Amino acid sequence: MLSERLLRVYVVAEMYRKWLTRRPLTYFFVAMYMPVSILVPLVILAPEAYHVDVVVGALLFSVVGGGIADVALNVSYDRATRRIAFLATRPLEPLDYMLGVMLGGASYTMVGALVVLLVGQLVLEFKLSIAQALGLLALAFYAYTISACLGFTLALYGPKDFRLAGSLADILLFTLTFIAPVYYPIDLLPDPLRALSYTLYTTHIALIGKALARGEAIPIDSLAITTLFLIALLLIVKRGLKWVES
Amino acid sequence: MAVSVRGLVKVYSGGVVALDGVDLSVGYGEACMVVGPNGAGKTTLLRVISGELRPTAGEVSVLSMDPFRDRDKLLRRVGVLPQEYELYEDLTVWEHIYYLAVLKGLGIQEARSEARRVVELLDLEEVKNTLVRNLSGGLKRRVALAQALVGGNELLLLDEPMVGLDPESRRRVTMILEGLRREGVTMIVTTHYLDEIGRFADSVVVLKRGKVVRRAPPDAILRELGYTVKLELPAGRHVLERIPGGVRYTVSGGRIVLWLSSGEELARVLAVLDPETVRSARIERPTLDDAYLELVSRV
Numbered sequence: 001m002l003s004e005r006l007l008r009v010y011v012v013a014e015m016y017r018k019w020l021t022r023r024p025l026t027y028f029f030v031a032m033y034m035p036v037s038i039l040v041p042l043v044i045l046a047p048e049a050y051h052v053d054v055v056v057g058a059l060l061f062s063v064v065g066g067g068i069a070d071v072a073l074n075v076s077y078d079r080a081t082r083r084i085a086f087l088a089t090r091p092l093e094p095l096d097y098m099l100g101v102m103l104g105g106a107s108y109t110m111v112g113a114l115v116v117l118l119v120g121q122l123v124l125e126f127k128l129s130i131a132q133a134l135g136l137l138a139l140a141f142y143a144y145t146i147s148a149c150l151g152f153t154l155a156l157y158g159p160k161d162f163r164l165a166g167s168l169a170d171i172l173l174f175t176l177t178f179i180a181p182v183y184y185p186i187d188l189l190p191d192p193l194r195a196l197s198y199t200l201y202t203t204h205i206a207l208i209g210k211a212l213a214r215g216e217a218i219p220i221d222s223l224a225i226t227t228l229f230l231i232a233l234l235l236i237v238k239r240g241l242k243w244v245e246s
Numbered sequence: 247m248a249v250s251v252r253g254l255v256k257v258y259s260g261g262v263v264a265l266d267g268v269d270l271s272v273g274y275g276e277a278c279m280v281v282g283p284n285g286a287g288k289t290t291l292l293r294v295i296s297g298e299l300r301p302t303a304g305e306v307s308v309l310s311m312d313p314f315r316d317r318d319k320l321l322r323r324v325g326v327l328p329q330e331y332e333l334y335e336d337l338t339v340w341e342h343i344y345y346l347a348v349l350k351g352l353g354i355q356e357a358r359s360e361a362r363r364v365v366e367l368l369d370l371e372e373v374k375n376t377l378v379r380n381l382s383g384g385l386k387r388r389v390a391l392a393q394a395l396v397g398g399n400e401l402l403l404l405d406e407p408m409v410g411l412d413p414e415s416r417r418r419v420t421m422i423l424e425g426l427r428r429e430g431v432t433m434i435v436t437t438h439y440l441d442e443i444g445r446f447a448d449s450v451v452v453l454k455r456g457k458v459v460r461r462a463p464p465d466a467i468l469r470e471l472g473y474t475v476k477l478e479l480p481a482g483r484h485v486l487e488r489i490p491g492g493v494r495y496t497v498s499g500g501r502i503v504l505w506l507s508s509g510e511e512l513a514r515v516l517a518v519l520d521p522e523t524v525r526s527a528r529i530e531r532p533t534l535d536d537a538y539l540e541l542v543s544r545v
Contacts, residue, residue, distance in 0.1 A: 004351070011348045019336040022377065081332035086393060089296055089326035090349045091318040244314060245299050 008092055012100020016074060017107045031111040035062040036119055042183060043123065050184060055120040056136070056209040057183030059113050063140045064176055064202060066109030067102075067147025068154070069169040074101055075155035076165035088243040098241060102148040106141065113140040128213060135212045143205045146226060147176075149233035156240035176202040185210075201229040247307070248274045248401055248432040249295060254304035256290050256456075264290040265301070266456035272449075275430040277423070279443045279464075281538055282453035288436040289329050291453070292403045295434065296326045309401060322351045327394040329405035329436070335379035339370055339389055342378055347396040357396075364392040367422060383410045391419065395426075402426065402433040408442060416442055440534035450534070452541055460541055467537045473505035475512050476536075478528040479519075488518045 020027050039058035046054050078084040087097055117133055128136070151169060158165050176182075180202035181189055189197055197203045204222035211218050249272040256265040264287045272278045280288050293299040294306060297313030297320065306313055311320045334342055343364060347357035365374050368388045373381060378389060387410045394402060407423070408416050416439065424446040427433065437443045444450065444464040452460040460467070473494070479485050479502045486502065489495060493515060494505040506512045512529070519527075 007354070008349055011345050014341075015334055015337060015345055018334075018341070022336045082328060082330050083332045083334065085298070085326075085328040085331050086334075086346055087349065088298055089321060089324075089328070090346065091321040091351050092349050093318075243317070244297060245293075 005093070005096055008096045009099045009103065012087070012092075012097055013103035013107065016101050016104030019074075020108050027108060030066070031108050032115050034065075035059075035112040035116045038062075039116055039119060040123075046184075048125065051120075051124050051126060052210055052213045053181075053184050053206075055116065055124065056206055056213055057177070058120075059116045059136065059140055060143055060182050060202060060206060060209065061173075061177050062112035062116060063109055063144040064147045065173050066105055066112065067144045067149075068151040068173050068176075069166065070105045070109070071101060071148045071151030072154040072158070072169035073151075073162060073166045074105070075152055076158065076160070076162040079155065080160055080162045094241040094243060095238070098152060098237060101152075102145065105148060106144055109144055110137070110141060113137060113144075126213075132212055132215065136209060139205065139209050139212060142226070142230075143202070146201055146205075146230050146233060149230065149237050152237045152241065153233060156237065176200055180206060182206045201226050247271045248276065248309060249278075249434065250305075250307040251291075251295065252305040254291070254294060254306065255302045256287070256294060256299065257302045263456050265294070265304075268304070268453070268456070268458055270451060270458065270461075272432060272434060274432055275427075276432055276448045277427045277443075277446055278434045278449050278451060279440070279447040280434060280436045280451045280453060281438070281440060283542060285455075286453040287456040288453055289405055290456075292326075292329075292405050292434065292436060296324065296403050297321070322397070323399060324401045324403060325394040325397065325399035327391055327402075327404040327407055329409075331390065333378045333386055333389060336377060338375050338377055339381070339385075340365065340374040342389055343370075343392050343396060346393040350397040352397055360396045360398070364395045367395065368392045369418065384412055384415055387411055388415065388419075395422075400432060402431055402435075404433060404435045406436055406438070408437055408439040420445060440538050444534040450538075452538065454542060464534055467541065468532060468534065470537065470541070473507050473532060475506040475509065476530045476532055477504040477506060477512060477515060478502070478530070479504070479524055480526060484520065485524060488520065490514060490518060 020030060035058055038061055039054065042054040042058065043051060114137065117136060121128060150172070154169055154172065155165055158168055179193060180197050180200045182202055186194060186197065186203065186207065204226045207219050207222045249270065251268055251270040254265050254268040257263050268291060280291065282288055290299065294301050295308055295313065297317050300314060308320055309323055313320055337345065340361065344357055344361040347360045348354065352360060365371055368391060370388060370392060373385060378386060381389065391407055394404060407419055411419060420442045423433065427446045435443050447464055449461060450464050450467050451458055481497055481500050481502050489504065493511065496503050504515060506515065
């Protein structure tokens with residue numbers, strides 16, 4: 001029954017949201033301080049022409065970070081400490097657990113994305129229409145979803161030690177936002193790095209985001225590539241996420 | 247049968263044999279206590295029955311269902327207390343129990359009333375708004391037990407429910423389980439607290455190295471000891487010389503322990519002891535712990 005499943009997803013989301021909301025200082029850091037601390041120095045350093053890149057970069061960093069690192073840590077912690085046993089012995093589908101964990105994380109990660117947009121709008125000269133702002137938030141959620149699937153993949157197939165899984169997630173996060181032209185235009189990248197960056201979904205998300213913010217046409221090939229990333233990751237997670245151990 | 251297990255084998259990767267051909271049947275409304283040394287396979291057995299762990303070989307039927315194929319239907323009727331776990335430390339006691347009641351498949355109102363019922367049952371009323379991370383170990387164990395009891399289960403699979411509880415809590419949990427047993431709830435309980443669970447268990451299953459080495463009612467296990475009274479005396483030649491022939495005894499740690507088969511035999515021994523030289527004596531009934539230790543050492 002759909003309503004029962006939706007209720008279960010909501011309950012799981014609540015369970016995974018509260019670890020952060022019950023820690024106000026950590027919440028402030030994750031949802032506000034970190035995104036803004038990335039945005040402000042880059043705005044000061046970058047010429048005005050690159051401010052769109054900087055805002056989209058800070059937006060993506062906060063949601064990609066929330067998706068990969070937070071989900072990887074939560075799920076690998078569940079497995080390492082057997083906290084998962086409480087869910088595995090209930091009539092709950094693994095997919096409901098996955099959606100719940102992702103939504104729980106999204107509920108605070110998206111606050112960070114919103115803060116970046118608001119600060120960007122208040123401080124910077126370029127202005128977004130409501131449609132553009134909503135489009136960027138939708139893109140942020142899309143990027144979060146792909147990243148959360150990546151976090152799940154890391155937790156399911158990576159090391160059992162949740163601290164190690166957390167470190168690997170951080171390495172992955174920085175690779176995805178450093179090699180990909182998240183904060184700067186792709187044209188500034190040297191040729192070999194540019195070719196490499198096209199293999200990363202964050203590059204394509206950044207290209208879509210920048211086009212949205214500038215009011216340009218959305219690159220359809222980037223949308224298609226990120227959709228393929230999402231489908232592939234969903235299949236990988238679905239295969240690995242099982243309650244029954246062999 | 248509520249639970250039926252035939253020829254169950256579980257070999258973990260690395261070749262560790264946790265279960266080696268286990269056969270077990272537990273009738274509806276029966277309380278079965280599974281005991282055995284550490285690593286005997288008790289937890290593995292419960293995890294297979296709850297559908298968490300796929301066996302290498304063998305058949306499992308739980309409430310006439312296949313725990314792997316009919317998982318969704320089955321887990322609405324089964325309460326599970328895992329042995330090793332961490333609770334959701336950032337939830338309050340109430341949230342922990344209520345959320346897991348919803349995930350059990352109960353509606354919002356039903357989950358609320360069930361959560362209220364088990365909070366009261368396990369005497370968690372005072373701490374229900376406390377974050378789990380701020381609870382003592384014993385209270386955390388009670389929260390874990392509470393989540394297993396929500397939802398009016400027909401079958402309870404409890405892995406070491408007494409671990410970490412103080413004597414008062416153990417007594418309370420024993421009474422709760424005894425009450426559920428009277429209401430007809432089937433349960434399989436692994437434990438090292440034999441005497442408490444043995445008060446209401448219908449059968450004791452002794453596992454050793456993945457095999458069932460004995461299955462009998464607690465009384466029968468006790469009878470197998472061959473004695474009903476244990477008399478402990480200070481060691482000394484004057485005592486040893488007076489022990490009547492045929493009486494089984496052991497000497498260790500400065501004490502003589504006499505294993506007596508009846509009250510009459512006890513009276514016979516006491517009659518011949520010299521009260522001038524024997525200034526202290528301790529008379530005890532054997533416990534299930536004694537019987538278990540004797541049994542495990544024999545097989």
